[in-house]
Amino acid sequence: MDFALSEEQELLQQTLRGFIENECPPSVVRESFDAEAGPDPGLWKGLVELGIAGLLVPEERGGAGLGLLEAALAAEELGHGAVPAPFLGHALACVALVAGGSDAQKRRWLPALASGEAVASVALAEPSPEGSDAWDPAHWRCRIEDGRLRGRKAWVPQAAGADLLVVALAGGRLALAETGAGGVGIAPLDGVDRTRRLDAVDLDAAPAEPLEGDALPRVRDAGLVLLAADAFGAAYRLVRMSAEYAQSRQQFGQPIAQFQGLKHQLADMALDVDPTRSLWWYAAHAFDHLPAEAERAAALAKAHITDRAVQVARGAVRAHGGLGFTWECDVQIWFKRTLFDRAWLGTPEVHRERAAALGGW
């Protein structure tokens, strides 16, 4: 029994961490966060050179042929650094193509996605006036007629800048649409997490072709795990930022960390976060190797970890006092990262109910 990372996996993670510390320190994150335009493509290029774009693409298609665990390790680092990069949508588009693409579709797209020559994203949710779950395929209405895609999608991560969109159709099948082929209108949404911009996508007779296989369940499960890992990375960082701040900030003539009330809040935050590393590790491993357990493990991990992460992020603001409530303080950037992770693909409530149903309760 070996529930540990291999040397290669550790190396991958360390390499990414080193790169992010150098190339994407908080000052760079902030610049991008406050900028009108989306993230700096230079940063993504650097990440692509480290192989991040092709992690999930098979070797024979020009990728690294690695599993979701490796992608989740990357997601942890991106969350830890609040890195403004189009990783989430890109990785999920790769999952969609690998799981559901025809040979021709794979040949056409996977090498380009792996090399970073093309960037992709996924358009899943639709606004639902009835207040139903926007991520529930039962409510989607996007359709293909005569090879043309019609419908509206929202909360698409970094659609602006993407070459390819994987679009979810009514009933849950997926289709490919090129953003440059006409009929794809992209409008920025005022999203909470400015490190991962969201767009609304208007599909008005966009040329599109359906994916051959039924890949949505794999895309969803992979997404749930990546969000959990991202939230873990962000929350872990917030706990450490708060502990550091508590040691430097003086009140009543001593570091505030000396006050046990605060010390215990910080300890509880660490307790909420640190052990959950193993929960997303397991969910990622199940996705790669234990198909019977994968779906439920992903649902539980996403619900639990993103829920804890948001609570921890609130604690981080409290620990920073008035400063923590300012735009100027970096805490708000990671705070918003966790809000994204919590809501995207559905709230903890939705996934807890799925876990209940899948558990036969």
Add this chain to the structure above:
Amino acid sequence: MDLRYGEAYDRLREEVRDFARRSWPPRGDEARLDEREQQIRFRRRAIEAGYLSRSVPAECGGGGRAVDVLAETVIRQELIAADVPWRSPSPQGTDMLVPTLLEEGTPEQCRRYIPPTLVGEMIWCQGYSEPGSGSDLGSLQSRAELDGDHWVLNGQKIWTSSAREADMMFGLFRTEAEPRSRGLSYLLIDMRTPGIEVRPLTMMTGGIDFCEVWFDDVRIPAESMVGRRGEGWKVSKATLKHERMLIGDASYLERAFEDLLRLARETRRDGRPAIEHADVRQRLAEIEGFVATQTWASHRMLSAIAADRDMTVINEMMMAKLSLTNTMERIAELSLDLLAEGGLTAPTTDEGGMRQGWRTPGKWVSNYMMSLGLSIAGGTSNIQRNLIGERILGLPRDLRP
């Protein structure tokens, strides 16, 4: 990453299963022995086979095998599943005293105390807490003074679990003039020595497990000390090294959660099983998030220890007690809501409260209370928070005397 144990362990699993089937319940003449004697015989055979006290040296009555946490986990899983009396009749003895002696005891002490403790013939209690000294053990006042070749003990211990049944106590006593923990020594005390009085305390559940233990000029032989004079604090911490063997175990929590699921299935609310109600499902799934976290965190610790690498898991091991007791408290809270008017039932602590593995309302109420006991015993939750804050987050220590 590979969650399979592999062929060697799968074979071990089969062997343990087979052993359990052959060895329990007792047959023939043994079936007529009293239960305690039956259990002692079972334990003796299991130790010989290397299934209990596996890594304790053979000359101390153990299995004499190399340390192998994976083997221990596989064995424990199978013994639990087979419902044999694998649980130590004296956890204080097997889990605390034995590792301490192995680390700090003389060969004579090991030879004398370890073998009977392992099989369950010698029951131990832990005499640390005193009325004035719980979290702050360094302040304890019970004294031992050397008089010729005897230590003479005076003072009082409190909340001492199993003191009534215990044959022996390991305890901390003040022997030196040095202040606080530097003045303490670690002593082994025969509970039948004249001058010891055990007064049972009734717990809030109505059960009796812990006691006051009074010492009035109790004379014990000078060689009853483990380690040197004034080193009692260090000796009492020696067990911590061994605790890592015990901690990577989420099975306690997993079973408690299974019981809770069963309660939710069998309890009716508004004419349907409670488990069909959305709010109950939400709370169950939230709790399962904590339980699964503990399960996989313990797998991670286990494989790190087995491979003797990645000791960052030590941090998470420090968190294990508080994670466990917090989750037990969540389970307890939901159980009380499910019980509804059943929560008006007085707690029952006797094992009769468990009918064929199913808990009666009184047993649930008792369980609800016991989750608090867990959060207090062995270092309260606040003490755990101090530990996490200081050792893991590097925050300053509390001001201490």
